Amino acid sequence: MTVRVEFFGIPRQRAGLAMMQIEAGSLGAAVTQIATQFPQLAEECIHADTLHDGYLANVNGLTFTRDPSYPLNDGDTLLILSADVGG
Amino acid sequence: MFGYHGRYLRVDLTTEDVVEVALPADVLQNFIGGVGLGTWLLLNEGQPLSDPLASEAPLIFAFSPLVGSPLTTSAKFAVMAKSPLTQRINDSLSSSSFAIAGKKTGYDAFVIVGAASNPTCLVIEPTGCRFVAADECWGQSSERAADLLREQLGKQFRVASIGVAGENLVRFATVSHEGRHAARGGLGAVMGSKRLKAVAVAGDRTVEYAHPHKLVDYSRELSRKSFGPATAKYRELGTATNLLTFNRLGTLPTRNFQASTFEHAEDLSPEAMLTTHSRTRASCAACTIGCEHLYSDPESPDAAVRIEYENLFALGPLCGVSDPDAVLQASRLCDELGLDTISAGATIAFAMECAERGLIDADHLRFGDAQALHQTLRSIATRQGLGELLSHGTRSASREIGQGSEDFAPHVKGLEIPGYEPRALQTMALGFAVTARGADHNRSGAYQVDFSESVDRLHASPAMIPPAIETENEASLFDSLILCKFLRGVFDDKFMAMAEMLRLTAGWDVSPDELHRTAERIVTAKKVYNIWQGWSPDEDMLPKRFLTEQLPDGTGFGATIDESQLRQLVCEYNRARGWSDEGWIPNNQLKVLQIPIPQDYPSLEGSSSATS
Numbered sequence: 001m002t003v004r005v006e007f008f009g010i011p012r013q014r015a016g017l018a019m020m021q022i023e024a025g026s027l028g029a030a031v032t033q034i035a036t037q038f039p040q041l042a043e044e045c046i047h048a049d050t051l052h053d054g055y056l057a058n059v060n061g062l063t064f065t066r067d068p069s070y071p072l073n074d075g076d077t078l079l080i081l082s083a084d085v086g087g
Numbered sequence: 088m089f090g091y092h093g094r095y096l097r098v099d100l101t102t103e104d105v106v107e108v109a110l111p112a113d114v115l116q117n118f119i120g121g122v123g124l125g126t127w128l129l130l131n132e133g134q135p136l137s138d139p140l141a142s143e144a145p146l147i148f149a150f151s152p153l154v155g156s157p158l159t160t161s162a163k164f165a166v167m168a169k170s171p172l173t174q175r176i177n178d179s180l181s182s183s184s185f186a187i188a189g190k191k192t193g194y195d196a197f198v199i200v201g202a203a204s205n206p207t208c209l210v211i212e213p214t215g216c217r218f219v220a221a222d223e224c225w226g227q228s229s230e231r232a233a234d235l236l237r238e239q240l241g242k243q244f245r246v247a248s249i250g251v252a253g254e255n256l257v258r259f260a261t262v263s264h265e266g267r268h269a270a271r272g273g274l275g276a277v278m279g280s281k282r283l284k285a286v287a288v289a290g291d292r293t294v295e296y297a298h299p300h301k302l303v304d305y306s307r308e309l310s311r312k313s314f315g316p317a318t319a320k321y322r323e324l325g326t327a328t329n330l331l332t333f334n335r336l337g338t339l340p341t342r343n344f345q346a347s348t349f350e351h352a353e354d355l356s357p358e359a360m361l362t363t364h365s366r367t368r369a370s371c372a373a374c375t376i377g378c379e380h381l382y383s384d385p386e387s388p389d390a391a392v393r394i395e396y397e398n399l400f401a402l403g404p405l406c407g408v409s410d411p412d413a414v415l416q417a418s419r420l421c422d423e424l425g426l427d428t429i430s431a432g433a434t435i436a437f438a439m440e441c442a443e444r445g446l447i448d449a450d451h452l453r454f455g456d457a458q459a460l461h462q463t464l465r466s467i468a469t470r471q472g473l474g475e476l477l478s479h480g481t482r483s484a485s486r487e488i489g490q491g492s493e494d495f496a497p498h499v500k501g502l503e504i505p506g507y508e509p510r511a512l513q514t515m516a517l518g519f520a521v522t523a524r525g526a527d528h529n530r531s532g533a534y535q536v537d538f539s540e541s542v543d544r545l546h547a548s549p550a551m552i553p554p555a556i557e558t559e560n561e562a563s564l565f566d567s568l569i570l571c572k573f574l575r576g577v578f579d580d581k582f583m584a585m586a587e588m589l590r591l592t593a594g595w596d597v598s599p600d601e602l603h604r605t606a607e608r609i610v611t612a613k614k615v616y617n618i619w620q621g622w623s624p625d626e627d628m629l630p631k632r633f634l635t636e637q638l639p640d641g642t643g644f645g646a647t648i649d650e651s652q653l654r655q656l657v658c659e660y661n662r663a664r665g666w667s668d669e670g671w672i673p674n675n676q677l678k679v680l681q682i683p684i685p686q687d688y689p690s691l692e693g694s695s696s697a698t699s
């Protein structure tokens with residue numbers, strides 16, 4: 001499954017880029033790949049295949065999830081965000 | 088008594104009478120401080136159906152048991168009064184050394200009534216009160232006025248003052264100090280109506296804490312945690328980083344809420360501005376997080392401008408302005424003039440839409456025109472030309488303009504809606520509808536629920552009610568202790584942590600359950616104040632635009648708020664709080680919660696709506 005990943009806030013700072021494409025069938029698989037590619041981001045935002053409490057994933061701008069088994073489909077967009085959005 | 092002085096100072100500016108009034112221990116335990124204590128004082132000091140700009144209207148500065156302690160982010164105070172913008176309760180918080188110095192005067196609050204005959208600075212010290220002529224400061228920005236007064240009085244004084252907008256009774260004028268603002272609801276106009284240019288405080292009266300050594304240890308640990316990942320966003324990018332996230336999620340109010348995404352959001356983002364502008368970081372007094380990010384303004388290289396999500400959204404996308412320098416200048420102007428950036432941006436955005444629809448005669452006012460934005464900010468502060476109409480806020484302006492403009496005037500209870508598109512954040516829509524202050528992201532934290540796995544943010548459901556209540560209760564405690572809400576990600580159990588802080592400072596053995604009750608008391612007391620001032624159930628609703636127009640863009644494309652469903656949620660929210668379906672509070676609940684029943688409070692006992 002080709003998934004577009006977009007980073008926001010701290011995840012964007014740590015990844016050093018705004019977006020990328022990966023092949024992944026679930027949130028856990030996507031997060032694991034991201035962690036391998038961006039050790040600095042992994043250190044702060046990821047534990048194994050799960051995002052830390054302060055971070056959250058969103059699929060296609062609609063569904064928020066932190067569940068590693070959440071399925072991703074071809075063409076999905078995965079947003080990686082800071083969970084606290086107060087302003 | 089630990090953590091408190093146990094008294095407040097009551098000052099009458101008309102007669103120059105000054106009285107110390109004892110604060111009973113049970114009142115402090117029931118209402119804590121800050122917003123809670125301020126609400127109790129308003130219920131005791133106010134008049135029913137009063138004019139907020141009348142001389143007898145009370146203006147309150149309230150401190151808290153945590154101010155002056157080593158607990159990070161606790162250097163805060165609440166300014167409270169009946170709002171001249173909303174005619175409802177208004178509690179604005181701010182933080183700076185003014186909070187610490189204010190509490191060191193030896194009082195837990197100041198209640199200011201009456202009006203001076205000439206521009207005055209009220210000076211409060213442990214040795215007494217003075218009324219100092221402030222004619223030289225009148226017409227100056229709040230920052231300049233504070234400088235002049237500190238030169239005259241001494242550098243030990245900390246000064247909260249108003250700008251030109253407050254002097255001119257603009258209904259969304261701020262009370263400012265050290266570059267920070269108690270911004271919402273027009274408390275600067277309340278000061279202006281009293282010809283009170285400034286309040287200056289200094290002192291050396293400290294309070295004792297119940298467990299001083301353990302408090303230091305606890306504070307050290309809290310400061311350590313505050314450096315962790317939960318606050319990294321605030322430290323590194325500030326709240327302005329929400330701009331791109333909100334744009335992507337279709338929750339960024341644009342062009343007076345006609346859209347939920349802004350095509351130039353990237354240009355305005357702090358991520359982009361960091362590559363083109365120099366930036367420094369700052370923090371409120373006694374804060375280890377430091378979420379403030381100040382950017383250089385090319386027009387005024389000596390003045391760094393504080394950029395947060397709310398001023399960025401309101402003076403940028405909401406007005407269709409895409410040039411970051413123009414937004415920096417607009418922000419600086421608001422600071423100098425003493426204008427609330429949210430209400431100022433929203434009022435001008437509303438006027439831009441009216442002008443584009445031909446409802447007002449203002450050809451120069453078009454979305455995206457930065458010069459028109461700057462010019463209109465100035466005219467609002469001086470109440471000249473179109474500024475006179477707009478200086479009363481969107482509700483009042485729309486009533487005067489008519490022609491259907493009330494439907495798209497972006498406010499609830501008269502308070503302009505902050506940067507959270509309610510059609511795409513429907514728990515927040517409920518929060519906006521019911522919160523006592525009006526449309527408000529600081530008193531209702533319901534948006535936290537929308538940005539989570541718990542609800543479908545585009546479709547209202549009863550599942551939104553318990554978290555909307557929980558986040559509102561939580562906010563009322565943060566605002567009464569007072570602590571910065573940006574700490575919330577740091578605590579495993581917020582109520583447990585707050586109970587521990589109160590044990591260490593005030594010496595209370597209070598359980599998290601009792602604190603839930605306290606939160607309920609404070610939220611209910613604010614509603615009591617509103618009922619006393621003429622609240623009616625139809626105020627708990629959003630403007631027509633959000634109920635009839637679908638979102639034309641973004642991930643929430645097509646979303647709208649179903650009016651009957653929102654009414655049903657409001658009704659269930661009221662029931663869950665133990666109020667009537669319409670939102671009236673049964674008298675026995677006031678007794679159980681020990682909320683003072685104010686003089687001439689409308690008796691609803693026996694009415695079916697009050698007893699359900």
Ligand code: SF4
Pocket residue numbers: 160182321369370371374375376377378379571572573
């Ligand atoms: S986190 Fe920001 S708003 Fe909160 S106390 Fe610190 S500097 Fe002030």
